[in-house]
Amino acid sequence: MMRGDKGTESGEPAFNGFARPVFVVLLLVFIALRIRDLHGTLDRDEVFSVRIARLGWGIQFLEEIANDLVHPPLFYVVLKGWMAIGGESPEWLHLLPVSIAVLTILPFVALCREIRFSANDLNLAFLLIATNWFLAEYAVDIRMYMLLLFFATTSFGLFLKVLRKEAKDYRALCLLCLANIGLVYTHYYGWLVIGVEVCYAII
Numbered sequence: 001m002m003r004g005d006k007g008t009e010s011g012e013p014a015f016n017g018f019a020r021p022v023f024v025v026l027l028l029v030f031i032a033l034r035i036r037d038l039h040g041t042l043d044r045d046e047v048f049s050v051r052i053a054r055l056g057w058g059i060q061f062l063e064e065i066a067n068d069l070v071h072p073p074l075f076y077v078v079l080k081g082w083m084a085i086g087g088e089s090p091e092w093l094h095l096l097p098v099s100i101a102v103l104t105i106l107p108f109v110a111l112c113r114e115i116r117f118s119a120n121d122l123n124l125a126f127l128l129i130a131t132n133w134f135l136a137e138y139a140v141d142i143r144m145y146m147l148l149l150f151f152a153t154t155s156f157g158l159f160l161k162v163l164r165k166e167a168k169d170y171r172a173l174c175l176l177c178l179a180n181i182g183l184v185y186t187h188y189y190g191w192l193v194i195g196v197e198v199c200y201a202i203i
Contacts, residue, residue, distance in 0.1 A: 026130050030126070030129070034101055034102075038091045046093075049076065053076055074147065074185040103150060111160070148187040154179040156197070158176040159197045180194050
């Protein structure tokens with residue numbers, strides 16, 4: 001087994017040779033394609049998110065969240081905290097989903113390890129993600145889509161880890177439960193991710 005190509009026995013990609021600098025270059029490309037539109041104006045949906053986050057923590061805030069029948073409340077709470085830290089400039093607001101997108105790289109790498117990807121396989125997958133126009137466009141959208149991606153990627157990686165452990169890994173199981181709770185409180189499509197995991201476990 002060539003460590004630079006197939007990875008370690010534990011499944012962790014072995015970033016030897018050109019694999020490590022390639023990953024760093026892809027990381028820079030990933031970030032560059034997502035910060036280019038930080039100065040963009042807010043569209044109607046983004047304005048809706050900001051308007052809700054501007055409200056106080058009282059009953060009106062909860063009522064407005066409840067009026068959004070298609071999206072659970074977690075992202076609005078996160079956005080509200082983000083605005084309390086840095087204000088409401090377009091650059092700062094767009095930086096929230098971009099930051100979540102960058103953080104998603106961590107569970108993505110963990111997922112690749114659980115799938116037993118080699119370093120080259122991981123870099124190829126990262127290339128497809130980094131240059132994906134759809135993902136890059138939505139990475140600056142002040143909505144819950146990047147948070148959904150973060151929890152979905154985290155959930156899949158933890159699910160495979162729990163499934164493959166011969167002995168019960170209660171820490172991974174608890175983290176999986178937390179990730180799935182985050183999923184369903186971020187977007188109702190999070191239930192589809194959980195449904196896929198349940199079907200896979202049954203099969």
